[in-house]
Amino acid sequence: MQAVISVTGKDSVGIVAKTANKCAEYNVNIADVSQTILQNYFVMIMLVDIDNISVPFNDFVDIMSEMGKQNNLEIHTMHEDIFNSMHRI
Amino acid sequence: MLNIHDIQETINMIRDENLDIRTVTMGISLFDCVSDDENRLNEKIYDKITKSAEKLVSECEVIEKQYGIPIINKRVSLTPISLVGGAISPEGYVRIAHTLDKAAQNIGINFIGGFGALVEKGMTLGAANLIEAIPQALAETNLVCSSVNVASTKAGINMDALAKMGGIIKKAAYLTRDRDSIGCAKFVVFANVPQDNPFMAGAFHGVGENEKIINVGVSGPGVVASAIKRAGNCRLDELAEVIKKTAFKITRVGQLVAHEASSRLGVPFGIVDLSLAPTPAVGDSVAYILEGMGLEKCGAHGTTAALAMLNDAVKKGGVMASSHVGGLSGAFIPVSEDAGMISAAATGALTLEKLEAMTAVCSVGLDMIAIPGDTPEEVICGIIADEISIGVANTKTTAVRVIPAYGKKEGDSVVFGGLLGEAPVMHVNTNSPAVFINRGGRVPAPIHSLKN
Structure with a gap:
């Protein structure tokens, strides 16, 4: 199973590293990353595997959101099913 | 992937x-x-x-x-x-x-x-x-x-x-x-009240239903409005396609949530209501969709046509996205709960009579409309009789939720807050229907051949 982590906020050093480290900490494997800077604004969408995640998925959602708050970023983690429902017939 | x-x-x-x-x-x-x-x-x-x-x-x-x-x-x-x-x-x-x-x-x-x-x-x-x-x-x-x-x-x-x-x-x-x-x-x-409507104030559990059931109402006027804006100056059949595709996506999310809620609660899934339900938040308005389709202001001549097309496209897109569709299914036009409707009513572009015409082609009816507190009972009954007749004659659900705001007159406003929003008190034609209303009895069921 996969999930999508979206990260937005003012650009600063180490955003990708912090997000990736947090994923590694909970055994979440990064499958794909799309990242860009729009007028000093950092935007990243990360597709991750959560098959071997070490905590319940909804706890991971909170952990990532909290990490975002600590770094002035907005981080949302969503289960892949919402995207599959919307975009696959 | x-x-x-x-x-x-x-x-x-x-x-x-x-x-x-x-x-x-x-x-x-x-x-x-x-x-x-x-x-x-x-x-x-x-x-x-x-x-x-x-x-x-x-x-x-x-x-x-x-x-x-x-x-x-x-x-x-x-x-x-x-x-x-x-x-x-x-x-x-x-x-x-x-x-x-x-x-x-x-x-x-x-x-x-x-x-x-x-x-x-x-x-x-x-x-x-x-x-x-x-x-x-x-x-x-x-x-x-x-x-x-x-x-x-x-x-x-x-x-x-x-x-x-x-x-x-x-x-x-x-x-x-x-x-x-x-x-x-x-x-x-x-x-013609539906027995499985998930929306208030009219929701109830019908007599032919399961012991318990999960019904889900979707929303998304803002999503449809944005899609229409992105479509630019296209022809109406192309616009209908854009609305259908958007409604499909919105409804798929409703179907996902309905199934998940049903399985987590151990209660059978009933229906998804294919609704475009506005909120008072700017950017979540059905009126703005209609204006995005090309009307200067909601309530202008052409509003009923635009709403009919919108409502039809929402149903066509939504129906394929869900295994069971029901409830009220269509665009809602509650005045107090829709920033664009509030604005149109406040400027006089949107009248009670136009709203009545709009209800002939969309979901529900005269909804969350504030009228003067001194509107006579019989006039309110007349408003209801007109609206209910549209439903009966056209085999569709219609409804009336009007607020004769006590002590308020035309031009004042009522404020409920939250999802119920606020509404300008609208003009009402007060010529009396009292004799007609007070005759009592039953209006016979309409004939459904000889359609004209």
Whole structure:
């Protein structure tokens, strides 16, 4: 199973590293990353595997959101099913 | 494999275009609560609701977090209380309303529906007593919603029942005069009422339904408005395609949430209501969709045509996205709950008569419309009779939820706050229909051949 982590906020050093480290900490494997800077604004969408995640998925959602708050970023983690429902017939 | 463009589109819909699930509503049958002892009846109703829907709010919150999609309302709909209460007194029905309010507060939902009666052909003693209790019940409770079905295409219009509605609405307005007559915002009069509607104030659990059921109402006017804006200056058939595709995506999310809620709560899935339900938030308005389609202001000539096309495209797109569709399914046009409608009504572009015409081609009816507090009862009955006739003649659901705001006159406004929003008090034609209304009796069911 996969999930999508979206990260937005003012650009600063180490955003990708912090997000990736947090994923590694909970055994979440990064499958794909799309990242860009729009007028000093950092935007990243990360597709991750959560098959071997070490905590319940909804706890991971909170952990990532909290990490975002600590770094002035907005981080949302969503289960892949919402995207599959919307975009696959 | 998901692609980044699709992911971005979904995230934008939720974050920037106000996509949400408007309501997850659990329907609960109360037939097994029937008792000849009023206290026992109240106890059984309270226990049934609080046990059945104990986890409704918490499980919905888990789903919200898992999928990152807000579920705005968690609600309960019940077997029409007049069918359960039987011939208990009006005071007894008020006490049941208090029981429902207490149960709703206990489980943390924001509205409970079903304090109502089905009187399209005639009225039982229980229905009459419940109807008499409605104003006091609405004034003394916060979360209880009430509806009365006064007509159907098969039965015609019960004018004896309809003639009572003006008085009931005026009394509810008076009893809640200190809160801009909010009692009327929790009461709706129907024709052809659906038995599985998840939306308030008209939700109830129909007699042919399961013991319990999960019904979901989707939303997304902001998403449709944005898609129309992106489509630019295209032809109307292309625009219809854009709306259909968008409605499909919105409804798929509703279907996902409905299935997840059904499986987590162990309650069968009923229907997804394919609705475009606005909120007072700017960017979540059906009126702005119509204006985006090319009208200078909602209410302009051409509004009914645009709304008919929008409503049809929403249904066509949504119906393929869900295994079971029901409820009210269509665009809602509640004035107080839609920033664009509020603006159009305040500037005089949108009139009561235009709203009535619009209801002939979309979901529900005259909804959340504030009118002067001194509007005579018979005129309110006339408004209801007109609207209900549109439903009966066209084999569709129509309804009226008007607020004769006590002490307010045309040009004033009422403020309810939250999802109920605020509304300018609109002009009403006060030429009297009293003699017609007070004739009583039944308007015969319409013929359905010789269509013209």
